[in-house]
Amino acid sequence: MRHFPGAAVPLVLFAAGWLFCAAGHAAEPARKSADAPAARAGQKEAAPQWEGVDKTVIEKYAEAAGRPAREPYINTDQGDLLLFCFLVAGVIAGFIAGYYFRALFPPRPKKTEEKTNV
Template structure:
């Protein structure tokens, strides 16, 4: 009986997932498509409906969407972001053996060197 809330939660989630997969397959044929294969929903959905309402996207204030400039900016930002994630992950998780746990959840459960 103690597991009933847990079963209800997991059953509800399972139903949602099944409905989502069914919806994905059922609706895929009618998905709005742009001129390019694998186009983004910003163009295929947002800009399509905006254009129908007479609104057109303006050029960004700093327009990096020119030739390979955007590739460059994406690569740099991805590399910097990846470095920050990796560095902080290592500080938080990788160096865990040097940190003494004071967690109220699992005090004494974790291995200490």
């Protein structure tokens, strides 16, 4: 663990910068619509933001080639059901990851405990 904290600093800064930029980008359309509601009235609805590259790339080229995607066989993409499924999957996977992480990397005994035991 000797190298971890120092090396983590640029990573945390990088992640924070990334989040900051994303938040700024996400706030932009709302700001624009608040500034110019009249100008927006006659326009078409803007393209949805933050779509995955499967929509913007894979499905775009697949549709152009006449192979549009069909609905999944078990379609959980209905309302908040998909959010629920992702949450459950995340909890289960997180539990498994945490369980094995603790088995592989057990916490080190604190120095004070070591001294007391000695």
